[in-house]
Amino acid sequence: MASVLLVPCLTLAAPGFLRLAGVGPAWAVLWLLPWALVDGPVSGMVAGAAAGLLLDALHPAGVSQWPALLLLGFWWGRMGRRGPPIERSFSLGLLAMLGSLLLDLSLMLQWLLASLQVRADGLISPGGIDAFRLAQPGWQAADLAQAGLHVLLARVLLTGLLAPVLCSLQLVFWRQLCGGSLRR
Amino acid sequence: MPARRWLRFSTTGLAQAWPWLLLLTALAVLRLSKGALLSDAYALLSRPFWPGTAQSEWLRSARRFEDRARIAALESENARLRGLVGLQQATPARITAPVIARDPAGWWQTLLLGRGALQGVREGSAVLAPGGLIGLVSSVTPTTARVTLLTDPSSRVGVWVARTRYHGLLTGLGTDRPVIRFLEKDPGVVAGDVITTSPASTLVPPDLPVGVIQSVDLRADPAPEAVLQLAARAASTDWVQVVVR
Numbered sequence: 001m002a003s004v005l006l007v008p009c010l011t012l013a014a015p016g017f018l019r020l021a022g023v024g025p026a027w028a029v030l031w032l033l034p035w036a037l038v039d040g041p042v043s044g045m046v047a048g049a050a051a052g053l054l055l056d057a058l059h060p061a062g063v064s065q066w067p068a069l070l071l072l073g074f075w076w077g078r079m080g081r082r083g084p085p086i087e088r089s090f091s092l093g094l095l096a097m098l099g100s101l102l103l104d105l106s107l108m109l110q111w112l113l114a115s116l117q118v119r120a121d122g123l124i125s126p127g128g129i130d131a132f133r134l135a136q137p138g139w140q141a142a143d144l145a146q147a148g149l150h151v152l153l154a155r156v157l158l159t160g161l162l163a164p165v166l167c168s169l170q171l172v173f174w175r176q177l178c179g180g181s182l183r184r
Numbered sequence: 185m186p187a188r189r190w191l192r193f194s195t196t197g198l199a200q201a202w203p204w205l206l207l208l209t210a211l212a213v214l215r216l217s218k219g220a221l222l223s224d225a226y227a228l229l230s231r232p233f234w235p236g237t238a239q240s241e242w243l244r245s246a247r248r249f250e251d252r253a254r255i256a257a258l259e260s261e262n263a264r265l266r267g268l269v270g271l272q273q274a275t276p277a278r279i280t281a282p283v284i285a286r287d288p289a290g291w292w293q294t295l296l297l298g299r300g301a302l303q304g305v306r307e308g309s310a311v312l313a314p315g316g317l318i319g320l321v322s323s324v325t326p327t328t329a330r331v332t333l334l335t336d337p338s339s340r341v342g343v344w345v346a347r348t349r350y351h352g353l354l355t356g357l358g359t360d361r362p363v364i365r366f367l368e369k370d371p372g373v374v375a376g377d378v379i380t381t382s383p384a385s386t387l388v389p390p391d392l393p394v395g396v397i398q399s400v401d402l403r404a405d406p407a408p409e410a411v412l413q414l415a416a417r418a419a420s421t422d423w424v425q426v427v428v429r
Contacts, residue, residue: 021289022289143357147337147359151358
């Protein structure tokens with residue numbers, strides 16, 4: 001479980017060549033996917049929440065990553081227990097892309113709700129330029145539709161590209177560590 | 185016969201004097217052309233002896249020295265005048281800090297600095313890179329400080345156009361280029377105007393260069409806005425200066 005500390009470390013120290021247009025991959029997804037697939041839904045949920053809380057500590061408050069990661073951990077844990085074992089690179093890549101997409105969509109949704117809330121409040125003063133509304137910090141709907149979409153696409157692509165390599169290695173490692181006690 | 189003799193004399197005289205006449209004509213042409221050929225010939229001949237680049241270097245270094253002295257004098261006078269008016273000092277202490285982690289794009293556009301509360305960095309301190317302001321410190325731990333860059337969507341900094349003295353709000357959009365939203369309907373700015381921090385600001389030190397206006401959109405909603413090219417590049421900066429009050 002201590003390997004969860006790798007997630008914030010990699011988020012902070014990811015080298016430049018592992019970035020796409022300055023955007024790094026979703027390291028939490030890349031770590032959580034093999035963990036949850038091997039260790040089951042409960043462990044996946046706990047690991048997802050732990051990684052989410054660690055990442056939230058690194059970023060300014062306002063939005064949170066742990067709910068999405070908790071759900072992803074549960075989903076992937078069930079998938080690992082119920083279905084046939086997932087080992088193909090293509091499946092891992094696809095699952096990681098989906099996970100990164102859901103994680104980023106959850107962040108965008110939180111910012112969107114926050115900006116809509118402010119917009120509703122800001123409509124009180126009609127006429128002229130509403131300085132209060134201009135000064136509201138955070139991602140606004142227009143920013144999310146432009147820059148936000150680029151960040152989302154870059155992260156999903158990069159996570160999907162790295163997942164086959166990194167997640168396969170982790171799967172092999174975790175399964176060896178579990179000593180074959182889990183069913184294959 | 186005297187006429188014939190004169191004619192003979194004049195023809196022989198002309199035949200002897202024509203080189204002199206030619207010379208006189210050439211000199212007259214030289215005079216009328218205001219020494220064109222003469223000056224050009226002189227320039228051509230004296231070219232090897234013209235002053236070299238060394239002289240321009242001396243001039244430039246003298247100019248730099250003069251500029252430095254003038255800046256020092258102006259800064260001290262500015263500080264004295266600001267003191268008299270009771271405004272914030274323009275040159276507070278600065279701490280040099282290394283950038284130990286960076287995230288210049290993505291959902292949070294931040295830098296992590298290797299200096300923190302123990303070294304005197306406070307929340308809200310302005311952070312400068314070569315070129316100008318890059319962001320404000322958003323949180324500190326004992327040994328690190330997190331800087332929210334001007335390009336981050338949560339960044340809001342008061343700036344002004346020094347030429348027209350109009351204030352605006354520098355707003356990050358998540359892209360490389362933030363926008364300035366003006367509080368006046370017609371701010372009278374054009375592309376190329378230099379943007380500095382507002383001299384009336386209480387959050388950031390006054391008159392720090394921020395960037396140059398790239399384009400202006402007067403019909404933007406909800407306020408006129410201008411796209412800004414930042415003067416300092418956060419993505420490639422390894423050391424920054426934190427302004428400590």
